[in-house]
Amino acid sequence: MHTSSATPTAVPAGAGRARTGARDRTAWIFVAALVVLFWVPEVVLTMGWAEFWILFFTEAFIWSLFAVAFNLLMGYTGLISFGQAAYLGIGGYTTGLLLKKIAGFPFALGFIAAPVASALAALVIGYFCIRLSHIYFAMLTLAFSQIVYFTALKWYDFTGGDNGLIGVPVPDWVQDPTFTNYYRFVLVVCVLGVFILWRIVNSPFGKTLTAIRENPERAGFIGINVKRYELYAFMIAGAFSGLAGALITLNERSVYPDLAFWTRSTQVLLMSILGGVYTFSGPIVGAFLLLFMDADITQNYPDIWQLFLGAVLVLILYGLPGGIMGFIQSRDGASTDDAATRTRKSMAEFSRKFWYLFVAMLVVTGFFLTLKAPAAWMPTLLVTLGQAVVGALLFPWMLRRLGTLAPAWRLVFLLFPVVPLAVHILLRTPPSGLMIVVLWAVSIHTQLWRAEIRAAFRGGHPAGTQPRPGTG
Amino acid sequence: MSDLLSQFFVQSFNGIIIAMAIYLISSGLSLVFGVLGVLNFAHGSFYMLGAFLVFTFTRHLLKTVPGNFWLALLIVPVLVALVGLVVEMGFLRFIYKADPLYQLLLTYGLVLMFSDAVKLLWGAQNLSVLRPPGFEGSVAVFGHLFPSYNVWILLPCSLLTMIGLYVFMNHTAFGRIVHAATQDREMVGALGINVRLLYTSVFAIGSWLGGLGGVIAAPMGAIYPGMDFDVIIDAFIVVVIGGLGSMAGTVLGALIFGLLRSFGILFVPQFETLFIFLLMAVVLIVRPQGLLGRRVSSGH
Numbered sequence: 001m002h003t004s005s006a007t008p009t010a011v012p013a014g015a016g017r018a019r020t021g022a023r024d025r026t027a028w029i030f031v032a033a034l035v036v037l038f039w040v041p042e043v044v045l046t047m048g049w050a051e052f053w054i055l056f057f058t059e060a061f062i063w064s065l066f067a068v069a070f071n072l073l074m075g076y077t078g079l080i081s082f083g084q085a086a087y088l089g090i091g092g093y094t095t096g097l098l099l100k101k102i103a104g105f106p107f108a109l110g111f112i113a114a115p116v117a118s119a120l121a122a123l124v125i126g127y128f129c130i131r132l133s134h135i136y137f138a139m140l141t142l143a144f145s146q147i148v149y150f151t152a153l154k155w156y157d158f159t160g161g162d163n164g165l166i167g168v169p170v171p172d173w174v175q176d177p178t179f180t181n182y183y184r185f186v187l188v189v190c191v192l193g194v195f196i197l198w199r200i201v202n203s204p205f206g207k208t209l210t211a212i213r214e215n216p217e218r219a220g221f222i223g224i225n226v227k228r229y230e231l232y233a234f235m236i237a238g239a240f241s242g243l244a245g246a247l248i249t250l251n252e253r254s255v256y257p258d259l260a261f262w263t264r265s266t267q268v269l270l271m272s273i274l275g276g277v278y279t280f281s282g283p284i285v286g287a288f289l290l291l292f293m294d295a296d297i298t299q300n301y302p303d304i305w306q307l308f309l310g311a312v313l314v315l316i317l318y319g320l321p322g323g324i325m326g327f328i329q330s331r332d333g334a335s336t337d338d339a340a341t342r343t344r345k346s347m348a349e350f351s352r353k354f355w356y357l358f359v360a361m362l363v364v365t366g367f368f369l370t371l372k373a374p375a376a377w378m379p380t381l382l383v384t385l386g387q388a389v390v391g392a393l394l395f396p397w398m399l400r401r402l403g404t405l406a407p408a409w410r411l412v413f414l415l416f417p418v419v420p421l422a423v424h425i426l427l428r429t430p431p432s433g434l435m436i437v438v439l440w441a442v443s444i445h446t447q448l449w450r451a452e453i454r455a456a457f458r459g460g461h462p463a464g465t466q467p468r469p470g471t472g
Numbered sequence: 473m474s475d476l477l478s479q480f481f482v483q484s485f486n487g488i489i490i491a492m493a494i495y496l497i498s499s500g501l502s503l504v505f506g507v508l509g510v511l512n513f514a515h516g517s518f519y520m521l522g523a524f525l526v527f528t529f530t531r532h533l534l535k536t537v538p539g540n541f542w543l544a545l546l547i548v549p550v551l552v553a554l555v556g557l558v559v560e561m562g563f564l565r566f567i568y569k570a571d572p573l574y575q576l577l578l579t580y581g582l583v584l585m586f587s588d589a590v591k592l593l594w595g596a597q598n599l600s601v602l603r604p605p606g607f608e609g610s611v612a613v614f615g616h617l618f619p620s621y622n623v624w625i626l627l628p629c630s631l632l633t634m635i636g637l638y639v640f641m642n643h644t645a646f647g648r649i650v651h652a653a654t655q656d657r658e659m660v661g662a663l664g665i666n667v668r669l670l671y672t673s674v675f676a677i678g679s680w681l682g683g684l685g686g687v688i689a690a691p692m693g694a695i696y697p698g699m700d701f702d703v704i705i706d707a708f709i710v711v712v713i714g715g716l717g718s719m720a721g722t723v724l725g726a727l728i729f730g731l732l733r734s735f736g737i738l739f740v741p742q743f744e745t746l747f748i749f750l751l752m753a754v755v756l757i758v759r760p761q762g763l764l765g766r767r768v769s770s771g772h
Contacts, residue, residue: 140753
């Protein structure tokens with residue numbers, strides 16, 4: 001088996017350094033993940049589940065690698081790129097073109113060429129981009145990625161244009177009927193890639209990047225060549241994105257210009273935001289969740305995938321700016337029930353915002369209900385209106401009472417409007433329904449917690465103006 | 473020789489038509505960025521909403537009313553402005569202090585929601601709006617035929633918008649405040665202007681312009697879900713080239729965009745879009761603030 005040689009290389013990498021207790025443990029997590037996930041196809045096939053799950057995991061691994069690479073830029077260096085798909089495309093086309101156009105080209109070489117080409121492209125593009133800040137950086141990365149996209153789309157003689165590059169030759173072991181071999185190949189490459197990225201962000205180099213994110217001026221004053229470090233980060237992110245692109249090409253045995261289209265860049269951005277950009281594991285969680293919701297919702301509600309995605313994005317940006325993993329990791333040691341700090345003022349401020357969210361959720365509920373039974377739009381309207389009336393009458397009272405209730409009871413009260421939504425989504429499309437309900441509950445809890453903190457410190461930011469953590 | 477000259481004229485005129493169409497959309501985007509500091513991804517959605525609403529008005533609601541297109545031209549942008557009002561008061565208002573890129577992401581979330589909402593309401597198929605009676609044919613300009621709709625409706629509407637915006641920004645009290653806010657937002661607040669109200673009204677005006685762009689563009693081509701994605705990137709190019717927040721820059725950016733596109737089709741038919749993005753990249757590299765934009769710090 002091709003993969004057996006890769007397993008031991010991951011083991012000693014974390015060992016043998018001072019103060020690496022935590023690192024050693026995490027290195028073992030990588031090994032354990034590799035070993036456990038290695039047998040997923042066996043389980044799927046033995047249990048007689050659909051081979052879809054093997055393909056799903058393959059795709060999720062590739063996107064996880066892409067998202068983690070992207071997050072090296074976004075979360076760790078503070079550079080938000082709107083054109084990361086360019087390197088996905090460059091990597092994909094490099095492998096595709098080398099294997100397809102040159103007969104008998106060694107597979108390994110064609111595969112390795114992808115990250116190299118992407119890194120070189122990132123070096124050139126990054127050289128210009130890192131000179132700009134914020135929105136201008138985002139726009140320039142967008143422009144370059146569109147240049148890559150249109151080159152791939154219009155250069156028919158070389159890339160095949162919008163017909164794509166079909167029938168990229170791959171070795172026999174990639175093409176087994178149950179997709180198991182390719183799954184394992186992707187698994188090993190992605191675990192190794194993510195492990196390398198994890199070592200990078202925990203190295204002095206990675207800490208320097210975090211310092212730059214926190215305060216570029218100060219980082220510059222202590223002698224860090226900010227631009228050079230940013231360029232390195234840009235190159236590393238580009239290289240691993242290119243690797244992910246090559247894996248996608250091999251997965252589909254073809255490349256289409258779509259790989260470099262700008263919506264791919266926003267997709268990876270969504271994954272990172274969803275999972276949490278200030279954690280290492282966040283983008284992986286985000287990638288799995290987003291792909292899972294994609295598969296689930298496009299199956300049940302093919303027309304409203306984007307509506308759902310937009311709602312989740314808005315909910316995350318308001319309720320959970322740190323993403324899911326950011327929320328989980330920040331809960332440790334946070335005090336939430338100091339009764340003295342709960343003032344009427346903060347609750348009033350909170351209730352106003354909560355009201356908006358409630359109305360938004362009613363609208364979403366209405367959409368879901370109408371979709372389930374388009375003919376019965378009248379009952380839907382009545383149900384939605386009934387909820388609105390009940391909410392309008394009950395909510396001010398509930399929110400006034402909130403301050404006197406125990407935290408657990410507050411949560412129960414606040415979950416009240418979710419129940420009707422939860423019931424019908426759970427009946428129809430369980431996993432995604434659960435997902436949106438959990439997101440809702442968590443964001444409510446966060447809001448409540450934040451309102452208390454604000455009250456405790458008297459003032460601070462007005463409702464909803466949550467500055468991005470980490471901007472100096 | 474005269475053949476070449478006439479071709480040059482035709483392409484220039486076509487370029488100006490493209491420029492005027494994209495100007496209507498970009499002006500609102502630039503205005504909103506200038507005052508609010510928000511690069512509004514959802515601006516394309518307002519444009520799409522305008523186009524779909526004009527379809528509903530002319531094909532269904534006011535089907536038998538004579539001059540229904542002109543009524544729609546008056547009503548639809550106002551409706552779109554109301555949607556913009558709701559978006560600003562319900563969503564955007566809460567995140568002005570956040571990182572600009574988070575604002576961009578929020579408006580991207582709105583784009584996703586709008587695009588599926590439109591698909592649910594109007595369906596996924598291509599729709600079309602008839603040109604108003606009397607403007608279906610062509611008209612000769614210096615011996616060359618052009619669609620009369622483009623010459624007699626699009627062009628005057630854009631020019632009127634241009635003049636209107638100029639007069640509004642420079643010769644009305646409220647416009648002067650808006651103009652001042654594009655120069656220095658904090659100072660405007662410090663001088664006792666109700667900034668919250670200012671932001672809301674500017675966003676509504678921006679959405680009105682987006683809706684107007686949608687109405688005017690509707691009879692020129694197909695109306696389809698996804699036109700928001702197509703137009704917003706073009707509008708980004710225009711405002712980035714001209715200078716984010718600069719009203720004169722938007723005119724210049726739109727003209728460059730239109731002419732480059734029409735001559736690009738003539739000389740490099742496949743790669744004209746590529747050249748536009750190349751120009752955008754070059755402008756950002758050489759002059760990040762855009763051709764007519766104010767100086768921004770190019771570092772962090």
